[in-house]
Amino acid sequence: MTIEKNQLRSLIKRVLRPHDLCSHEAEDLLMGTAAQESRLGKYIAQINGPAKGIFQMEPTTEIDLWDYIVRKDLKYLVSTVTGVFVPAPLHLEGNLIYQIMMARIFYLRVKEAIPDGLVPQAKYYKKYWNTELGKATVDQYVKNYTTYA
Numbered sequence: 714m715t716i717e718k719n720q721l722r723s724l725i726k727r728v729l730r731p732h733d734l735c736s737h738e739a740e741d742l743l744m745g746t747a748a749q750e751s752r753l754g755k756y757i758a759q760i761n762g763p764a765k766g767i768f769q770m771e772p773t774t775e776i777d778l779w780d781y782i783v784r785k786d787l788k789y790l791v792s793t794v795t796g797v798f799v800p801a802p803l804h805l806e807g808n809l810i811y812q813i814m815m816a817r818i819f820y821l822r823v824k825e826a827i828p829d830g831l832v833p834q835a836k837y838y839k840k841y842w843n844t845e846l847g848k849a850t851v852d853q854y855v856k857n858y859t860t861y862a
Contacts, residue, residue: 716754728813738827748861749854765806768816772802
């Protein structure tokens with residue numbers, strides 16, 4: 714089972730727009746990341762691994778993001794929007810609003826602007842989210858975005 718793509722896209726907009734965190738590029742990148750990482754919600758926990766949620770974020774990444782959130786004075790925003798006040802792996806797995814916010818904050822840390830277009834975003838995802846060490850490929854991202862998002 715996957716999340717219906719229009720409903721997820723709508724939720725992403727409703728979570729991020731009121732806080733000036735949404736753009737067409739950010740929305741597409743989050744949809745693509747969820748499509749690549751979990752087939753838009755088919756998996757909420759990595760099989761044989763630590764990653765959680767539709768974006769398959771690892772708890773160590775969540776902890777690192779909270780350091781960033783505190784440093785950048787974003788704790789009030791994150792807590793108000795998500796109801797989460799500290800790293801919380803259970804929320805990372807089951808709270809879509811928290812997952813969306815954390816994925817967006819992950820990409821906020823990247824100094825390079827989110828590009829427009831599917832292939833440039835696939836390359837951006839691979840470079841920053843999956844990294845050179847990850848198993849995902851640009852071609853997989855494009856295929857999964859086209860199929861699920």
